[in-house]
Amino acid sequence: MPRSTPFTGLALATLLVLTGCASAEPGEESTPAAGQPTAAASASTGAEPDETGSYSSDELATVVGGITEADGSPLQLIPTEQIRQSMDQARQFLDAVTVSPAECSVFVSNSLDAPEGAGIATGVSSSDGDAIQTIVSAASSPDIGSSSDGGSASAEALGACSSFTVEAQGVAIEQTVEPLEAATDADTTVGTTTVQTSADGGRQQTMTIVGTRGDLAVTAVRTAKDALADDTQDELEDLIDAALAAARRD
Template sequence: MKKSTHFALLCVAALALAGCGAESGGTSDATPSAEATSAASSAAPSVEPTEEPSPTESAEAGADYTNEDLSALVSSLTDAQGQPLTVMPAEQLDQGIMLARTILENATISPEECNVFASENLQAPEGSTYAAGLSQAAEEMTQTTVTVIAVEDPAVMAEQITKSQDSIDQCTSFEVEFEGEVITSELQPLEVATDAETSIGALAVQTLGSSGETQSSMTVSAVQGNLTITAAKTGTEILPEAQAELEQLINDALAAAE
């Protein structure tokens, strides 16, 4: 495995602890598996059901959203540069989920109290559907990802985002060791505002111990009933204005679900 890809996967594992997954970064040699893993670590967005109820009505009714519904929603979104998001094939996304889970199951996480969030944040609720899309900004060397998940019971989403917020608050600094490499991750909670019922955000800076290489990832996650939308931007440097871009993506996804 190439060093940069190894680093990307470790970063994904570290971010998954906080329940705020991010893209694998703006590296040109990141593999599809790395991209899929990063998207899999994110919690997810909403979509257009056949009868098109409002997001609140859909959530309260536990509306059924297929993977195709969610993929259609993701494909309707554009990033800050006006580029449409490319929907990740379901098979590739499933591969990423399994890979992220494998990394965390075989990694050593410290402090120990942060270890509990690894399994919780990579367990898809029973009956859930999901989709993810991404775009790349060549000039900025960043990647933007939107991930969407729908569950049958809205209470599941409310509980998950609470756990994610707790993990961000408790694990602002932690390490993930995997196959001899150590990633140090520093998490900074963000005050975010979206049109959703509940929103959280974080800025993460990861450092690879062997080389000192760094990568930054900003994520915003929002819950609207039984839907969760996570927008993430990753690159060598993430500027403060990225927060507004991610919040807008969340709002655009909510609007598309109406």
């Protein structure tokens, strides 16, 4: 999405790499990457704020690591260095992708560059034989709090790019994006629902919700083969609220 919803690229990078999408042929069923870590390095909860963000990566790892899904399942934390490597791999993968119309590439590339010193953390969980992936990412940077367009850039892009085509390695995937009326405890909440269909009949649905408070952004993403469950939005909103509550400094 455009810069007004920063760091959704964190979730995109994790999704591409952890599900093997960066190495799979488009249209193939993706599989989890081997050697996924089981936990991040131990997090510190009393760190001084970074010069470039109010929350360090260690603090955000503590926040994300304490979140559980509706069924009580914990999120699997990804080490910070692996997140950054995943973002590099995602950029390389997306370099080979062609989007038509070209201006709709914002919905594919997102923001895959974290500012120097930005705090970042990501957790992921899988269910139904990896057919469903849930990702929660948290990021802290002045760039997050500096956006003042109130989401107008996102709305404009959605209006022009409700439907577009993504092509990689000769395979075209049709993609539709619709705005989602999401509500969380964040100061600003935006959301989208995306459906991808391929010529071979494959279908994938993804819901993304981003909540921002000050210089903290929490992104919750769930993707499913075929269709998402009806309670997906409520569960993603709850994940964001849980992260914001854990990050609150009274």
